[in-house]
Amino acid sequence: MIVSDFKMNVTLMLILIAFLLSSCAGGRPAEQKNAVSSATAQSSRNEKLLTVASPFEDITEYVLAGQKEKITLSLKAYGEQAPQLDSVLSRRAKEELKSLVSGIEQAQRQGHFEEIALKSVEAYRVLIESLDRGSLQAPVEVSLLDYAGFKTRALLHRKAVDWSSIQSTVNEAQQHWNAIEPRVMDKGLRDAVNTAMEGMKKASAARNTDMADFAAQVDLALVDLLEGYFRRTAK
Known part of the structure; x- marks a missing residue:
């Protein structure tokens, strides 16, 4: 039933x-x-957080779609954008994100792709929860x-x-x-x-x-x- x-x-x-x-759909493809x-986002803080969050969403999608070769490119994109986070993340969020990224890299080396997806989505959460809600x-x-x-x-x-x-x-x-x-x-x-x-x-x-x-x-x-x-x- x-x-x-x-x-x-x-x-x-x-x-x-x-x-x-x-x-x-009419006239609003964006x-x-x-x-x-x-x-x-209306604030510079949120723009930075959303920009850095994007690669983690991409990584999760790549794992689910079986496009494992694209994971490295997204990790590289994160690495290039990560310095923006120094001024916008709390110490606790920085530590959690650092641990998750380390786990993603280790899982990639070991070929544990299901763990990559889970840790990537948690990294996305850390960044989303750090948004300035009043500016959204x-x-x-x-x-x-x-x-x-x-x-x-x-x-x-x-x-x-x-x-x-x-x-x-x-x-x-x-x-x-x-x-x-x-x-x-x-x-x-x-x-x-x-x-x-x-x-x-x-x-x-x-x-x-x-x-x-x-x-x-x-x-x-x-x-x-x-x-x-x-x-x-x-x-």
Whole structure:
């Protein structure tokens, strides 16, 4: 019954997303960028953090897509941009990020690509959580929904799937959505995200890898729409 309900929810999600994409597409192609590039920041601090966060999102995507040869290029891009962080990260965040990057490099040397994905998404989180929230048009919770989607996919990519961690990640995603849902006046978009959240929870409860991965990808697609929505309503 759970799987059957999930399939019904997925069908609804696809219909809603298709409608939303068609309604948002006219004259606004820039709003379909990924979460890092589209998380609009007004401060120099945020611009630096978002610039440095981008390679970690790229690394996670490369691992999931099997494009392992591109990981080195993204690590190089991070290394070139890292000096910008000295003036914008707290000491604790710097130490956590340094440890994660060291872990990524070690995992790459050892060929442990599933660990690269997990540590990269955590590095992305460290940078996103360091943003100046008052200078963002879109609330930081939108980028944290992005983090939750990528983390779920990275956890599913492991040989031994840690369903407990996936359920915790999905619960965190629900909390992030609860925090911003009252600000989303577009009923179609709001319903789509609610359906996605429900789908992620049911998929993780059923421990269905394929469905959980699909639900996480839907979450990532909706992040783009949420970014566009908040940019439009901020004008």
